[in-house]
Amino acid sequence: MRSVRNGVCAVAAGLATGLCASALSLCFAGTAHADVVASWQSIPAPPPPALKPVTVTDPAHTALLLLDFDTNTCNEKERPNCVASLPHVAELLHEARDANLMTIYSLTSTGTLAAVPPVIAAKGDETVVQSGVDKFFNTNLEAALKARGIQTVIVTGTVAHGAVLYTASAAALRGFKVVVPVDGMSSKEPFGELSAAWIMANAPAGVSKNITLTRSGMIQFPH
Known part of the structure; x- marks a missing residue:
């Protein structure tokens, strides 16, 4: 059984x-x-993130970053959106220099300072770093910022989904307040700009809480 x-x-x-x-x-x-x-293919594009006005209240502790602008790529053939961003970046650079902000240029791994578009050319006394998409990686960028007591960085550059996204995020994770004028960043494809803006606005709090998206004309400098 x-x-x-x-x-x-x-x-x-x-x-x-x-x-x-x-x-x-x-x-x-x-x-x-x-x-x-x-x-x-069925996912609708998200609405553009909100842009907020910014006032530079402490220029001595604010820096302007110009990332990877190079005439070899920032031209009408390769990246017309980069060319369109140059007047906005040039105006920011003019305002930043008038207010005595620290100004920092970055280069791609193969770029040169001589290839920076003339309208935003360096004067020769700025900090220059050279790296991949994260300009803090294997450079003295963090040390240079801390040596000047910088607390806020205004990030411009190309490409939006490369140097701008990764450097802005890296700065935010290090505790810097980050301002990104969306008309001062560019990609070859507009979706690169939208996706970078969306990620910076919606990233986990460790990043997004320290990043403010704006336009160049919405940034007020002391006069």
């Missing part, structure tokens, strides 16, 4: 295992056939 009972239990267990395996295979089969990339 016991052997019969054991046999029945074994059959039941086998059926249960088979049913579970079948259910799992169906689940995984459905997952395998789902195309996550295709699903992106």
Whole structure:
């Protein structure tokens, strides 16, 4: 009698295992056939993030960063949006110099200071760093900022989803207040600008709480 009972239990267990395996295979089969990339096509673009006015109340502890502007890429053929951003960056640079802000240039790994567009050319006494997308990585940028007691950085540059996004985020994670004028950053594709702005505005609090998105004309300097 016991052997019969054991046999029945074994059959039941086998059926249960088979049913579970079948259910799992169906689940995984459905997952395998789902195309996550295709699903992106139905996602509506988010609304542009809110832009806020900014007043530079402490110019002695504020710096303007100009990231990776280079005539080899910042031209009408390669990156027309970068060319369109130059008047806004030039006006910020003029205002920053008048207010005696610290001004910092960054170069790409193969860039040169001589290739910076003439309208925003360096004077020669600025801090210059050279790195990949994160300008804090393997450079003296953080040390240079702290040596001047900088607490707020205004970040401009190209590309938006590269140097601007990663350097602004790195600054925010280090406790700096970060101001990003969206008309002073550019990408080859407009989506790069929108996505970078969206990420900076919606990143976890360690980043987004320290970043303010604005326009160049919404930044007020002391006179």
